[in-house]
Amino acid sequence: MSTTSGAHTLVRRSHEERVLRILQRFGALSRGEIARRVGLSRTTVSEITTDLLGRGAITVVDTDANERAGSGRPAERLAIDPGSGQYMGVDFGHRRVNVAVADAAHEIIATGTARYPESAQWPERLSAAFALVERLQVDRRVHYGALQAVGVGVPGWGDRSWADGVAESFADRFHASVIVDNNVRFAGLAEALHSHPDTVNNLIYLRLSDGVGGSLVVDGRLVRGATSFAGELGHVTVAEAGTAACRCGKRGCVETFASAPAILARCRAEGAQVQTIDELRTAVAIAHPGVERVLRDTGAVIGRVLGAAAMTLNPSEVVVSGEIVDVSPALVQQVAATITYELSWQPEMAPVVRAAVLRDEGGALGAVAALFHESPLLKSYPEAVRAPSGGRTSTTKEHNMAGPVVRVGGARCRS
Amino acid sequence: MSTTSGAHTLVRRSHEERVLRILQRFGALSRGEIARRVGLSRTTVSEITTDLLGRGAITVVDTDANERAGSGRPAERLAIDPGSGQYMGVDFGHRRVNVAVADAAHEIIATGTARYPESAQWPERLSAAFALVERLQVDRRVHYGALQAVGVGVPGWGDRSWADGVAESFADRFHASVIVDNNVRFAGLAEALHSHPDTVNNLIYLRLSDGVGGSLVVDGRLVRGATSFAGELGHVTVAEAGTAACRCGKRGCVETFASAPAILARCRAEGAQVQTIDELRTAVAIAHPGVERVLRDTGAVIGRVLGAAAMTLNPSEVVVSGEIVDVSPALVQQVAATITYELSWQPEMAPVVRAAVLRDEGGALGAVAALFHESPLLKSYPEAVRAPSGGRTSTTKEHNMAGPVVRVGGARCRS
Secondary structure, three states, rough: OOOHHHHHHHHHHHHOOOOOOOOHHHHEEEHHHHHHHHHHOHHHEEEHHHEEEEHEEEEEEOOOOOOOOOOOOOOEEEOOOOOOEEEEEEEOOOOOOEEEEOOOOOOOEEEEEEEEEOOHHHHHHHHHHHHHOOOOOOOOOOHHHHHEEEEEEOOOOOOOHHHHHHHHHHHHHHOEEEEEEEHHHHHHHHHHHHHHHHOOEEEEEEOOOOEEEEEEEEOEEEEOOOOOOOOHHHHOOOOOOOOOOOOOOEEEEEHHHHOHHHEEEHHHHOOOOOOHHHHHHHHHHOHHHHHHHHHHHHHHHHHHHHHHHHHOOOEEEEEEEEEEHOOOOHHHHHHHHHHHHOOOHHHOOOOEEEOOOOOOOOHHHHHHHHHHHHHHHHHHOOOOOOOOOOOOOOOOOOOOOOOEEEOOOOOOHOO | HHHHHHHHHHHHHHHHHHHHHHHHHHHOOEEHHHHHHOOOOHHHHHHHHHHHHHHOOEEEEOOOOOOOOOOOOOEEEEOOOOHEEEEEEEEEOOOOOEEEEOOOOOOEEEEEEEEEEOOOHHHHHHHHHHHHHHHHOOOOOOOOOEEEEEEEEEOOOOOOOHHHHHHHHEEEEOOOOOEEHHHHHHHHHHHHHHHOOOOOEEEEEEEEEOOEEEEEOOOEOOOOOOOOOOOOOOOEEOOOOOEEEEOOOOEOEEHHHHHHHHHHHHHHHOOOOOOOOOHHHHHHHHHHHHHHHHHHHHHHHHHHHHHHHHHOOOEEEEEOOOOHHEEEEEEEEHHHHHHHHHHHOHHHHHHHEEEOOOOHHHHHHHHHHHHHOOOHHHOOOOOOOOOOHHHHHHOOOOHHOOEEEEEEHHHHHHH
């Protein structure tokens, strides 16, 4: 009986997620409407909603008495309780921090941006972020007391020792669970959820910026890997001789060829006067042949790397992002063409290949999404839970495990 | 409250899995011993075991009265109930079918092999498998009535229309849930669980055989991808010119270079008289320089492909398998060296690179493991559930969804 019961529980878990997702999408619904939309029996939906009501996740908002055509008792309508918590996503870039706050119904209720000089160190960046959240609170949109969890995106991974400090600062300040992760990883998740919230379970995301980073969603979950470096496609070797040395110490990495500075430099070597992405846009507008060639070559190289990754992971979408991608349609076209050829032997594998839809806001939205969109997402995070110092709770012994980048605190997470 | 409750449930789910795993490993334990071994509080363990007892997954086997040193009431000892079900793994190769049957405690209680000619079609292969299971039943080790689920591994994917037929045949015959998948995928899972049942959550597996196939375990789950082609590393392009045409229609695929027949052919081109893997073994034993060169070159090419995959997925282990690998230590050494260099920029990423431990039995063991080792594993399988025709149950409407390769039937899965 064990495994069958287990399987049954598993199915129920997944049904519960479907019920919550339908309520997120459609707002208030009666049990009968929920049953129809998720394709479950009334009995099953009743059991699930009873449980969700008991846990305070959803609430009865009204009845369908006014709209009801037929006879019979009016049906209660249920909705996610927006008062059941707030969730904050924070994305630290090199020159700005973005914040997005959502309620428990997954509605974004506040966003903001604060700037700092590129030379700013972590204390200054944190101060800017905290001041920004303070302003959002003064506007009465954000309530510290309602904050359940904070997801913080940080650039790159170079020296991770400060990730712990960042996590701790946020946990101490907001008495909430905190997750810290690479902001490209969060941006990829946001992209996966943005266009197809219900269907994109497998996505490969590549961002061309000062460096080249990637993000993977597999079976609806962000992939971190064994030591949280998953998605580091920037350092795949694409050529062995005659290529520039990479900051990583190897030669011929994707990054030496396809980062924004590398692309601009290669365009200049082809005679185009492009120092900035704006100048590249102008060169593309006049169809500068050297620039076109560089963008096609870049697309082909990236396409082969992403094609191999797609052969490995069989995603439904491959997304390329970055300011430089936005001004270079030829690049994305060539990426798509190369991936199409690589996977041509098996047409069923063909993914959608496209430029990213979200711009700078993606990181903060993805950080929020990581907190609650798919509860199994958090399973891939290290099991590291800690009460913040001076927080409202004592440390719960069984949760007190060490971990590199996750801090979870506050009584609300364990009550 | 919704998400926090959700997070709490999630933690409990994971604790339950830890309790079950400890019982699988150590047999009968008291609640106190369980609590110590999994690092949970007595209270939490009590709640979990009460639930598991109620579901019939575990049973009280005795008390520790005899061994008890101190005073006080003897403590009940709990164990997984082996009578709670049997699980069968089936692996169809080109010339044989392997079967392994496990009880609910994850102990393998019966194994067997039946052969058929390579020319045998599916009806003949199925008959051979059913006759083999019949013999295992006559030996009183396997009980049809106890069979909860069957995992069936099949070679390759070429024409998948028959996968449905295979699933249906097994569901009809055994009135049990059936999963059909690529046997290399199952073999990779078995390899992931074999050496490190508790720790390997991220593994890349490559098999060099008549073709080249792969398998991925990410966050403890088998990866199928959007259309179940994940892991098809055999058709990554590794060279573009002057290489043999691949059966897939492209040129320069890994498979044209690193399948067992391709390696043997390249050795012959270097003057070694090797028609078979046994002859290759002899050539390796005398350190034939041409053969050594071919194996090193193969290892370097595979190493670059696996290095890129490791950059993508950040696994803790990379495993290379196949008869030809077993006789070619130089190949695995070179794979390891190349991956080490590719990931050298980030020492924390370095995975263990090794030859497979399991041989021909891996597929059937992996098929069993897929059924129950990690319940979340099944989450990545399409939600396709169906009562077998003539089975003991009527079709449950809410589960009656169409799906390509999964058939789940039998009342036991929904009671």
